[in-house]
Amino acid sequence: MRPSFLPRLINDPFDDPGLFIPFQFQNRALIFDLGDIDCLAPKDILKISHAFVSHTHMDHFIGFDRLLRLSLGRPKNLSLYGPPGFLKNVEGKLAGYSWNLVDKYNYPLNLRLTEMHPYYTLCRQYRCRDKFQPLQDPVEQPFAGILYEEPAFRVSAVILDHKIPCLGFSIKERFHVNIIKDGLTTLALTPGPWLTEFKQALYGQSDPASKFEVRSDRQKPARHFSLGELAEKIARITPGQKISYITDVVYSAANSEKIVELAMGSDHLFIEAVFLDQDRELAIKKHHLTAHQAGHLAGAARVKQMTVFHFSPRYLGMAQRLQEEAGAAYEHCRRLK
Numbered sequence: 001m002r003p004s005f006l007p008r009l010i011n012d013p014f015d016d017p018g019l020f021i022p023f024q025f026q027n028r029a030l031i032f033d034l035g036d037i038d039c040l041a042p043k044d045i046l047k048i049s050h051a052f053v054s055h056t057h058m059d060h061f062i063g064f065d066r067l068l069r070l071s072l073g074r075p076k077n078l079s080l081y082g083p084p085g086f087l088k089n090v091e092g093k094l095a096g097y098s099w100n101l102v103d104k105y106n107y108p109l110n111l112r113l114t115e116m117h118p119y120y121t122l123c124r125q126y127r128c129r130d131k132f133q134p135l136q137d138p139v140e141q142p143f144a145g146i147l148y149e150e151p152a153f154r155v156s157a158v159i160l161d162h163k164i165p166c167l168g169f170s171i172k173e174r175f176h177v178n179i180i181k182d183g184l185t186t187l188a189l190t191p192g193p194w195l196t197e198f199k200q201a202l203y204g205q206s207d208p209a210s211k212f213e214v215r216s217d218r219q220k221p222a223r224h225f226s227l228g229e230l231a232e233k234i235a236r237i238t239p240g241q242k243i244s245y246i247t248d249v250v251y252s253a254a255n256s257e258k259i260v261e262l263a264m265g266s267d268h269l270f271i272e273a274v275f276l277d278q279d280r281e282l283a284i285k286k287h288h289l290t291a292h293q294a295g296h297l298a299g300a301a302r303v304k305q306m307t308v309f310h311f312s313p314r315y316l317g318m319a320q321r322l323q324e325e326a327g328a329a330y331e332h333c334r335r336l337k
């Protein structure tokens, strides 16, 4: 299966945390956390449509300025999600700059902020052209675990304890559409952007009898199929991809329960491992996980793959020890299940 999401840590595990999630078949990406993102190429930053911020400690949020700066004057909308207090945090950043020239830009740049609370969200919109003055009072909506959703995937979130609220995230594809090459060959179809439209039509639950037009070759006339007939010949549906991201959490029963539930069965879990287990006391004091605890949580959630990050600089040159400690706890826990 060619995965739809291609997640990668933005930085070295000793540098600012953050997960960049480009979409394989679209010029688009999501991002979990906005720490230092200077390592990302501007063309990659410009793919970001939705940014999910776990909490606003500087190492998770300083990249907001770069994302905004690159987005100014472009035909783009940005949606950002964060923990309680997030609207104030972003408004504070926006208030730190002068915006007297932005009404000349060709594109308005819409900014949509969502602040998550245990049972509701607050949403507020802003426009660069209006000097980022809020367009309305915050709009309250009930929240039951899903922070953002579109036909192909959803992003779930939980509030975890890091002495302050810190969000854990999980992106789950509704189902995965595998394109069968032989099917394309049999129908003499060439892969192209129409395949993305075809997948969107499947996610949109269009009537199988509905017509679907394929224009796979500019030189040749378009061909018409029923969506169901085409799906039968060129697509195989498998379970959707799931990626989870956990950072900046204290090891507690309440956090563990929420993390395991959120990350359960993930194809890939990215989880912080700030300290070695020999420094467990320090981890408690700083409200972070040890590598052993991270591995244990990954094993309990039966994830298929685990990557650890957010290593304390005290272990510079010892990354392997943190990885091995997490790996051993993961394997041990997997064997017990």
Ligand SMILES: [Zn+2]
Binding pocket: 017, 057, 059, 060, 248, 310
């Ligand atoms: Zn941090």
Ligand SMILES: [Zn+2]
Binding pocket: 055, 057, 162, 248
């Ligand atoms: Zn933090």
